[in-house]
Amino acid sequence: MSPTSAISRLRHYHRQHGLRATLHRLKVALERAASTGQMVLYACELPVTAPPAALGILERIRNYAALNGADRARITTHWNPAAMEKLMDERFAASAELWLLREGQAVAVCGWTLKAKTIEPHFFPIALGDVHLFDFFVFPEFRGRQLNPSLVWQILDQVGREGSQRALIEAGAWNRAQLASLAKTPFKSIGVARKLHLGKSTFIWWSKRPQ
Numbered sequence: 001m002s003p004t005s006a007i008s009r010l011r012h013y014h015r016q017h018g019l020r021a022t023l024h025r026l027k028v029a030l031e032r033a034a035s036t037g038q039m040v041l042y043a044c045e046l047p048v049t050a051p052p053a054a055l056g057i058l059e060r061i062r063n064y065a066a067l068n069g070a071d072r073a074r075i076t077t078h079w080n081p082a083a084m085e086k087l088m089d090e091r092f093a094a095s096a097e098l099w100l101l102r103e104g105q106a107v108a109v110c111g112w113t114l115k116a117k118t119i120e121p122h123f124f125p126i127a128l129g130d131v132h133l134f135d136f137f138v139f140p141e142f143r144g145r146q147l148n149p150s151l152v153w154q155i156l157d158q159v160g161r162e163g164s165q166r167a168l169i170e171a172g173a174w175n176r177a178q179l180a181s182l183a184k185t186p187f188k189s190i191g192v193a194r195k196l197h198l199g200k201s202t203f204i205w206w207s208k209r210p211q
Contacts, residue, residue, distance in 0.1 A: 047160030
């Protein structure tokens with residue numbers, strides 16, 4: 001990402017969320033840069049057993065046409081709307097599914113899944129029975145309510161019932177909030193690595209290889 005693009009995104013975020021949230025986002029971005037892209041990889045064998053009581057109202061979106069205008073606007077405007085619209089189009093075209101967790105009428109948390117493949121090259125081969133969870137976001141006013149772990153649990157329960165055998169997810173080593181959230185789910189850490197894309201090639205550096 002160019003410096004100009006990064007500044008533009010930061011300004012947009014400031015207009016949407018204010019100074020305090022922007023400073024926090026900047027701090028997280030600096031911590032992420034300092035971690036040199038190190039990712040913690042997780043796996044979970046499916047089906048899960050004894051899921052906790054579900055929070056919120058779960059909704060599963062399989063294509064753009066099923067996403068109403070208000071939800072679409074809420075999901076796309078937390079970042080760069082034009083970029084998010086394009087990203088969502090690409091994900092639905094690849095058969096990814098969007099999961100929403102509502103509190104009342106508002107979308108509180110959203111996240112994506114894709115079966116038997118990943119949008120970008122993964123850290124290791126993806127099997128036919130795998131499902132990849134990615135790009136989860138908790139809207140600021142709903143943070144701290146344990147809604148993200150609940151959404152993850154509900155997704156794992158559902159895809160496990162449908163025949164998926166293993167779920168995969170990753171989190172930035174810098175992202176303490178996401179790491180803490182995943183610790184409240186059935187996911188177990190299996191490795192730590194960095195990834196770099198150069199043209200059509202992907203290079204992986206392992207700090208801890210999958211067990």
